[in-house]
Amino acid sequence: xxxxxxxxxxxxxxxxxxxxxxxxxxxxxxxxxxxxxxxxxxxxxxxxxxxxxxxxxxxxxxxxxxxxxxxxxxxxxxxxxxxxxxxxxxxxxxxxxxxxxxxxxxxxxxxxxxxxxxxxxxxxxxxxxxxxxxxxxxxxxxxxxxxxxxxxxxxxxxxxxxxxxxxxxxxxxxxxxxxxxxxxxxxxxxxxxxxxxxxxxxxxxxxxxxxxxxxxxxxxxxxxxxxxxxxxxxxxxxxxxxxxxxxxxxxxxxxxxxxxxxxxxxxx
Amino acid sequence: xxxxxxxxxxxxxxxxxxxxxxxxxxxxxxxxxxxxxxxxxxxxxxxxxxxxxxxxxxxxxxxxxxxxxxxxxxxxxxxxxxxxxxxxxxxxxxxxxxxxxxxxxxxxxxxxxxxxxxxxxxxxxxxxxxxxxxxxxxxxxxxxxxxxxxxxxxxxxxxxxxxxxxxxxxxxxxxxxxxxxxxxxxxxxxxxxxxxxxxxxxxxxxxxxxxxxxxxxxxxxxxxxxxxxxxxxxxxxxxxxxxxxxxxxxxxxxxxxxxxxxxxxxxxxxxxxxxxxxxxxxxxxxxxxxxxxxxxxxxxxxxxxxxxxxxxxxxxxxxxxxxxxxxxxxxxxxxxxxxxxxxxxxxxxxxxxxxxxxxxxxxxxxxxxxxxxxxxxxxxxx
Numbered sequence: 204x205x206x207x208x209x210x211x212x213x214x215x216x217x218x219x220x221x222x223x224x225x226x227x228x229x230x231x232x233x234x235x236x237x238x239x240x241x242x243x244x245x246x247x248x249x250x251x252x253x254x255x256x257x258x259x260x261x262x263x264x265x266x267x268x269x270x271x272x273x274x275x276x277x278x279x280x281x282x283x284x285x286x287x288x289x290x291x292x293x294x295x296x297x298x299x300x301x302x303x304x305x306x307x308x309x310x311x312x313x314x315x316x317x318x319x320x321x322x323x324x325x326x327x328x329x330x331x332x333x334x335x336x337x338x339x340x341x342x343x344x345x346x347x348x349x350x351x352x353x354x355x356x357x358x359x360x361x362x363x364x365x366x367x368x369x370x371x372x373x374x375x376x377x378x379x380x381x382x383x384x385x386x387x388x389x390x391x392x393x394x395x396x397x398x399x400x401x402x403x404x405x406x407x408x409x410x411x412x413x414x415x416x417x418x419x420x421x422x423x424x425x426x427x428x429x430x431x432x433x434x435x436x437x438x439x440x441x442x443x444x445x446x447x448x449x450x451x452x453x454x455x456x457x458x459x460x461x462x463x464x465x466x467x468x469x470x471x
Numbered sequence: 472x473x474x475x476x477x478x479x480x481x482x483x484x485x486x487x488x489x490x491x492x493x494x495x496x497x498x499x500x501x502x503x504x505x506x507x508x509x510x511x512x513x514x515x516x517x518x519x520x521x522x523x524x525x526x527x528x529x530x531x532x533x534x535x536x537x538x539x540x541x542x543x544x545x546x547x548x549x550x551x552x553x554x555x556x557x558x559x560x561x562x563x564x565x566x567x568x569x570x571x572x573x574x575x576x577x578x579x580x581x582x583x584x585x586x587x588x589x590x591x592x593x594x595x596x597x598x599x600x601x602x603x604x605x606x607x608x609x610x611x612x613x614x615x616x617x618x619x620x621x622x623x624x625x626x627x628x629x630x631x632x633x634x635x636x637x638x639x640x641x642x643x644x645x646x647x648x649x650x651x652x653x654x655x656x657x658x659x660x661x662x663x664x665x666x667x668x669x670x671x672x673x674x675x676x677x678x679x680x681x682x683x684x685x686x687x688x689x690x691x692x693x694x695x696x697x698x699x700x701x702x703x704x705x706x707x708x709x710x711x712x713x714x715x716x717x718x719x720x721x722x723x724x725x726x727x728x729x730x731x732x733x734x735x736x737x738x739x740x741x742x743x744x745x746x747x748x749x750x751x752x753x754x755x756x757x758x759x760x761x762x763x764x765x766x767x768x769x770x771x772x773x774x775x776x777x778x779x780x781x782x783x784x785x786x787x788x789x790x791x792x793x794x795x796x797x798x799x800x801x802x803x804x805x806x807x808x809x810x811x812x813x814x815x816x817x818x819x820x821x822x823x824x825x826x827x828x829x830x831x832x833x834x835x836x837x838x839x840x841x842x843x844x845x846x847x848x849x850x851x852x853x
Contacts, residue, residue: 211699213708213710214710243697244693244694244695244697245693247692247693249538259699260699260701260710260711263697265541265692265693265697265698266697266698266699266700267538267541267692267699267700268699268700268701268703268711269534269537269564269701269702270534270560270561270564270702273530273531273534273561276526276527276530276531276532276534277534277537277538279524279526279531279534279535279538280496280498280524280534280536280537280539280540280546281538281539281542282538283496283498283522283524283539284496284522284538284539284542284543284544285542285692285693287693288542288692288693305527305528305531306527306531309526309527459517459522459524462517463517463520465517466518467517467518467520469518
């Protein structure tokens with residue numbers, strides 16, 4: 204099946220701005236699904252609110268477009284009820300880590316088998332360019348006209364600390380790596396976090412004089428490097444890409460199955 | 472038969488009703504005075520192969536059961552005032568996306584943290600209007616454990632019939648009081664199962680196209696039909712739409728499917744209404760004291776009657792109007808500042824004859840409280 208066969212063409216054109224990085228994430232994600240040879244019926248995509256969240260409408264899976272920040276809570280219900288389904292939860296940076304921060308750390312703590320994708324463009328796009336918990340200090344936004352003073356989360360460190368058993372990062376420039384990492388994240392049994400740096404030329408780019416979409420994607424190329432590379436040693440400011448964590452820990456739904464076994468056996 | 476008879480708290484009666492109705496997925500967060508529901512279900516559900524999950528907050532709890540409902544499960548969460556406040560956004564989502572689910576609010580005194588261990592009926596209007604936007608909702612209550620059981624079963628049936636969240640507004644008094652419960656044999660109370668689509672795989676399925684009878688057959692997530700569910704206004708495929716025609720049509724559908732069936736959904740009990748000169752209207756724990764007053768006064772030959780409401784929303788205004796007709800006085804007995812009294816005044820032909828007998832100090836309203844107010848209404852001293 205071609206990646207195109209996973210799209211709901213009826214609902215195109217999409218609403219993303221020209222130059223938006225989210226389409227590159229969609230492309231990489233569909234390549235991953237295609238490589239895995241997954242049936243469309245075994246995938247449930249749950250999203251929240253924001254530009255990123257609209258991704259769920261465009262794919263021909265079981266799709267649940269929910270409320271702001273709560274996608275992982277809805278996904279937890281679906282997964283817990285039907286553990287055999289594959290849950291993919293794409294979220295924006297504000298969706299995942301501001302309003303949804305609590306659900307993010309608790310899903311990681313449980314190690315429930317969900318693939319969380321943080322499409323990080325460091326801005327609230329749909330509401331018109333406000334700073335997010337991933338914008339970082341010095342960034343300009345419509346709610347930080349003089350400069351943002353909020354320190355940002357490091358998604359990778361946060362996910363690791365909260366207990367995620369698969370943690371990775373890449374960028375919209377590295378489309379093949381997106382596909383490769385998402386593929387591994389889906390196969391991983393446990394809570395997977397994939398941060399994908401994505402560009403928002405419309406708001407982040409304009410507010411911060413970051414250039415057009417091409418300039419912003421080039422920035423990802425020039426300012427990121429593979430984990431532990433020589434480049435990182437020479438220039439510690441480079442952002443590392445790759446898989447940071449890939450460990451085994453009992454998965455939540457499997458553990459609950461054991462509880463059911465104990466409870467059922469206790470009755471006889 | 473003896474094993475079907477139990478001496479339980481109201482919260483446990485609710486659990487028994489939910490399990491009888493087919494509950495197989497519960498998500499919740501601890502909060503007084505509803506916690507026993509979660510505790511008991513954490514033990515009972517895995518024993519029947521069901522699922523229990525304690526979430527990180529009440530928001531996540533309602534979100535999780537909505538997700539589970541979409542996979543075909545019968546779902547419930549339980550909370551109290553502060554948690555119910557947190558659930559309001561997800562409640563609106565369940566209304567908009569038409570997801571069957573049952574939300575129990577064991578009411579305590581509010582606002583805010585209020586008085587967690589004392590009873591109140593202060594969430595009646597929140598149940599109706601707590602989530603934003605025009606909508607219709609079903610909310611039910613009960614005054615004793617047998618009825619808690621029965622309305623809980625009914626809540627699941629209504630949720631499935633109308634694809635809607637149903638709110639159970641119990642209160643601390645009923646929730647924590649112990650009383651006898653007789654659990655009926657399976658099949659005694661009819662159950663409504665999920666209406667699933669008969670559309671075959673590969674054929675275009677319209678998850679949001681109502682049938683002629685207004686019902687929308689569902690398709691479980693994971694089965695052959697893949698469709699979109701959203702809290703945005705949406706077309707028959709569940710895809711977001713900003714078309715005025717679609718918005719108007721969907722909002723009317725969401726409201727009309729319940730409000731046009733108010734009499735059908737209405738559930739109530741009457742005591743001595745045939746010749747009643749003075750009518751008491753009450754619900755939940757307060758109705759226990761109201762019933763005591765009516766029965767006591769009848770022994771003295773005073774013609775009092777009680778209308779005990781079990782369905783609070785959609786408010787059964789036609790039934791209330793009919794019952795109020797001709798009464799010398801109508802006294803609404805409730806443990807809030809007149810939330811249902813206002814509805815009764817709106818419904819009654821003679822609103823000037825509608826009075827409130829309430830108590831809002833965290834103390835359960837007694838028959839004496841009601842009698843004192845009744846005497847004042849009649850111009851007699853207390």
